[in-house]
Amino acid sequence: MxxxxxxxxxxxxxxxxxxxxxxxxxxxxxxxxxxxxxxxxxxxxxxxxxxxxxxxxxxxxxxxxxxxxxxxxxxxxxxxxxxxxxxxxxxxxxxxxxxxxxxxxxxxxxxxxxxxxxxxxxxxxxxxxxxxxxxxxxxxxxxxxxxxxxxxxxxxxxxxxxxxxxxxxxxxxxxxxxxxxxxxxxxxxxxxxxxxxxxxxxxxxxxxxxxxxxxDLLSEIDAHRVQSIHDRLEMIEGILTDAIQIRLVADVPVGSFLSGGLDSSLISAIISRNHNNFKTFSIGFRDASYSELRWSRLVSSRLGTDHHYDIMDLDEPVIRAVCDAMDEPFGDASVFPTYLLSGIARRKVIVCLSGDGGDEVFGGYDTYKAYKLASILPEWLIKSVRPLVQAMPDSDKKVTAIFKAKRFVRDLGHDPIRRHMDWMATFNDDGRRQLLTEGFIPAGELLPLPKLRGLLALQFADIQYYLAEDILKKVDMASMLHSLEVRVPFLDYRLVSLVLSLPSQYLLRGLQTKSLLRRMASRYLPWQVVHRPKRGFTAPVSRWIRSSAWIQDCIGSEGYLSHGLLNKGLVHQMLQEHLAHKQDWARQLWLVFIFNNWVHRQFHAGDG
Known part of the structure; x- marks a missing residue:
C-alpha cells in the first residue's frame, strides 16, 4: 500500500x-x-x-x-x-x-x-x-x-x-x-x-x-439474474475461494486477522486448507465483555494456524495517538482496537486479509434482523412496550440487548430504508436539531436513499455509505498507521454482485443472518463458531468518558466549544447526566469529543 x-x-x-x-x-x-x-x-x-x-x-x-x-x-x-x-x-x-x-x-x-x-x-x-x-x-x-x-x-x-x-x-x-x-x-x-x-x-x-x-452495482446485480438461482449458488464458494487465494500473492509475508467471528474464521479456514502454519492475528482485552480472544484461539487451534495475539488495554495514549492521526472527525470507536490489532500483525507480516464486507454482502447486521422484525410485529404492540423498553437501565458494557431494543422502538417509522439508517444513527433528526440548532439539516437531505425494496435496499445503502466511509476508512486508517496492507476478499467484485442477486431468503432466513454463508462455513468450522451471535469490535467509550479528565475537557470546556457549532447547554447537560449515571449519553458524547478534538487540533493547535 x-x-x-x-x-x-x-x-x-x-x-x-x-x-x-x-x-x-x-x-x-x-x-x-x-x-x-x-x-x-x-x-x-x-x-x-x-x-x-x-x-x-x-x-x-x-x-x-x-x-x-x-x-x-x-x-x-x-x-x-x-x-x-x-x-x-x-x-x-x-x-x-x-x-x-x-x-x-x-x-x-x-x-x-x-x-x-x-x-x-x-x-x-x-x-x-x-x-x-x-x-x-x-x-x-x-x-x-x-x-x-x-x-x-x-x-x-x-x-x-x-x-x-x-x-x-x-x-x-x-x-x-x-x-x-x-x-x-x-x-x-x-x-x-x-x-x-x-x-x-x-x-x-x-x-x-x-x-x-x-x-454500477445494480446493473451488475441485474445481469446475474438471467442465470438460474441454482447456478448462482454453485458459483459462490468457488469465487470466494479464488478471491482469497489471489489476495495471498505478494513478495512479502502475508497473514490474516482472526477474531473468531464467522467472516475472519472462514477466510482463515479456506487459507489453512492449502497453507500449513499460516499466520493469524487477534487481540484480547482485560475487560472480558470486549474480548473475543477465546473464540479466536478456539478457531486457530482447530485450523492449526500460527496464531499471534496480545492482551492489551485500550487506554488514553492509544486514544490520543489515533485521534492525532485523524484527517476528519471519525466516530467509530472500533478504530482503536483495529489500530492495536494492526500493530500486532505488523510485527510478523506486511499484508493481512480481513473479513470486512462480509456483513454487507451476506446480510450479517442485526439491523437486518430488526428490519425483518419490524415487518412482522404489529405497530400497536411496539408502541405499547416502548415505555417499558425505554425505562430499562443502561450498561457500560459492550452493545447490549437493551441498547438494541431501545434503538429499535425509538426509530420505528414507516419507511424501511430511512428507519434502517436511523437505527444506525447516533443523533437522529430530533437530536441533531437540538445539537446543531441553526446548522441542522434533515437526514432526507443528507443521504439520498436507493429506490429499492426489501433487504437489498438496506444492503445497497450500507455498501454505498457505511462500508465505504466507515468500515473501509477505519481499516485503511488503522492499518496504514502501522504500514500494514489489508486486503478484503469479501469485496471481490465478482462475489458482491453475485450474492446480492439472490432472493433475500438465502441470506436472511427467518431471523438468522448470513444463512448462506453459515451453511458454507459449516463445512470448515465448528458448529459453535458458525452459529455464535455477531459481536464485532467496539470500545468502552462510556467508561472512558467517565474516567478521563482530558476527554471530559474536550467535550465540555469553553476552549473546545468555542467553534460555536454545537449547543453548549445541551452538551453540558448530556455530560452531567452521563457522569451522574442518570442517562447513557456515551455514544453522543463520544462524537462531541471526536469533533471538538479535531477542530481544536486543526484551528487551535498552538493554543495553551
Whole structure:
C-alpha cells in the first residue's frame, strides 16, 4: 500500500512535503516528479517486486503514474498486453496499470480486480486521470478552487498547501448523524472525495474537471439474474475461494486477522486448507465483555494456524495517538482496537486479509434482523412496550440487548430504508436539531436513499455509505498507521454482485443472518463458531468518558466549544447526566469529543 499526491503546477519542495506527511503509508521509498506543468509525489510500501524497478512515480510510454493499491489479476492482464506487443521492465502491478491505460484508456479500470486509487499524468494530452476502486477500499481526496487542483491519499497531505479551511455544515450533520463523513463530502468545504467506482479527468489546459461513474452495482446485480438461482449458488464458494487465494500473492509475508467471528474464521479456514502454519492475528482485552480472544484461539487451534495475539488495554495514549492521526472527525470507536490489532500483525507480516464486507454482502447486521422484525410485529404492540423498553437501565458494557431494543422502538417509522439508517444513527433528526440548532439539516437531505425494496435496499445503502466511509476508512486508517496492507476478499467484485442477486431468503432466513454463508462455513468450522451471535469490535467509550479528565475537557470546556457549532447547554447537560449515571449519553458524547478534538487540533493547535 502507498500514499499518492500531486497538483497542477511545478513545485518539487511542496511535493516532497506532501509525501512526507504520508510516510506511514509508505516507509520503503519516496519519489517526486516535476515538469513545467505538474508535480507528483509517492510513498511506497513495497509488496510486489521489491527492487528499485517498483519506484514511483513510474514512467511508461510517455505516461507517469502514482498508484496506491493492488490489482490481483495483474498477471492475466499482463499476458493480454504482451500479446498486443507491450513489454515490461518490472514484476509490479503498477506497470500493468499504466500499460492498461495506454492500451484501453479509461475503460481499463473495468478490467481490474482489486483495490486502487491512482493518478496517471499524460503530458501529451495535458491531462490527469484519477480513479478509485469500485467500493472505496482506498481513499482519494481532491481540492479544486477553479485554478489549483490538488489530490492526495490523505487530507493532511492537501493541507500542506495554503487553502481555505471552512468547515462544511453538511459534513458536520452527516458526522453527527452516522458518525462518519460520507458521500463525496469532506469536513472542509472545498475538499472532496472521489466517490467509489468513479474516475476523474482534469484537463490541465482548460482547467475543466469531470467525474464519471464507471461501476454500477445494480446493473451488475441485474445481469446475474438471467442465470438460474441454482447456478448462482454453485458459483459462490468457488469465487470466494479464488478471491482469497489471489489476495495471498505478494513478495512479502502475508497473514490474516482472526477474531473468531464467522467472516475472519472462514477466510482463515479456506487459507489453512492449502497453507500449513499460516499466520493469524487477534487481540484480547482485560475487560472480558470486549474480548473475543477465546473464540479466536478456539478457531486457530482447530485450523492449526500460527496464531499471534496480545492482551492489551485500550487506554488514553492509544486514544490520543489515533485521534492525532485523524484527517476528519471519525466516530467509530472500533478504530482503536483495529489500530492495536494492526500493530500486532505488523510485527510478523506486511499484508493481512480481513473479513470486512462480509456483513454487507451476506446480510450479517442485526439491523437486518430488526428490519425483518419490524415487518412482522404489529405497530400497536411496539408502541405499547416502548415505555417499558425505554425505562430499562443502561450498561457500560459492550452493545447490549437493551441498547438494541431501545434503538429499535425509538426509530420505528414507516419507511424501511430511512428507519434502517436511523437505527444506525447516533443523533437522529430530533437530536441533531437540538445539537446543531441553526446548522441542522434533515437526514432526507443528507443521504439520498436507493429506490429499492426489501433487504437489498438496506444492503445497497450500507455498501454505498457505511462500508465505504466507515468500515473501509477505519481499516485503511488503522492499518496504514502501522504500514500494514489489508486486503478484503469479501469485496471481490465478482462475489458482491453475485450474492446480492439472490432472493433475500438465502441470506436472511427467518431471523438468522448470513444463512448462506453459515451453511458454507459449516463445512470448515465448528458448529459453535458458525452459529455464535455477531459481536464485532467496539470500545468502552462510556467508561472512558467517565474516567478521563482530558476527554471530559474536550467535550465540555469553553476552549473546545468555542467553534460555536454545537449547543453548549445541551452538551453540558448530556455530560452531567452521563457522569451522574442518570442517562447513557456515551455514544453522543463520544462524537462531541471526536469533533471538538479535531477542530481544536486543526484551528487551535498552538493554543495553551
Amino acid at each position: 502507498c500514499g499518492i499526491a500531486g497538483f497542477n503546477w511545478p513545485d518539487r519542495l511542496i511535493a516532497q512535503r506532501m509525501a512526507q506527511t504520508m510516510q506511514h503509508r509508505g516507509p520503503d521509498d519516496q519519489g517526486v516528479f516535476c515538469d513545467d506543468h505538474v508535480s507528483l509525489a509517492h510513498r511506497r510500501l513495497a509488496i510486489l517486486d521489491l527492487s528499485e524497478k517498483g519506484h514511483q512515480p513510474m514512467h511508461y510510454k510517455g505516461l507517469v503514474i502514482v498508484y496506491n493499491g493492488e490489482i490481483y489479476n495483474f498477471r492475466q492482464l499482463r499476458q493480454l498486453l504482451e500479446k498486443d506487443g507491450y513489454r515490461f521492465d518490472s514484476n509490479t502491478d503498477t506497470e500493468v496499470v499504466v500499460a492498461a491505460y495506454h492500451r484501453w484508456g479509461a475503460a481499463c479500470v473495468q478490467r481490474f480486480n482489486g483495490m486502487w486509487a491512482f493518478c496517471i499524468y499524460d503530458p501529451q494530452q495535458r491531462q490527469f486521470f484519477l480513479s478509485r476502486d469500485r467500493f472505496g477500499i482506498k481513499p482519494l481526496y481532491y481540492y479544486f478552487d477553479g485554478h489549483r487542483f490538488i489530490f492526495a491519499s490523505e487530507l493532511k497531505s492537501i493541507l500542506v498547501h495554503q487553502i481555505d479551511k471552512r468547515i462544511d455544515i453538511q459534513a458536520v450533520n452527516l458526522f453527527f448523524y452516522q458518525k462518519y463523513v460520507g458521500r463525496e463530502l469532506c469536513i472542509l468545504e472545498d475538499v472532496r472525495k472521489l466517490m467509489p467506482g468513479h474516475n476523474l479527468m482534469f484537463d490541465l489546459t482548460s482547467g475543466r474537471l469531470q467525474t464519471e461513474r464507471y461501476y
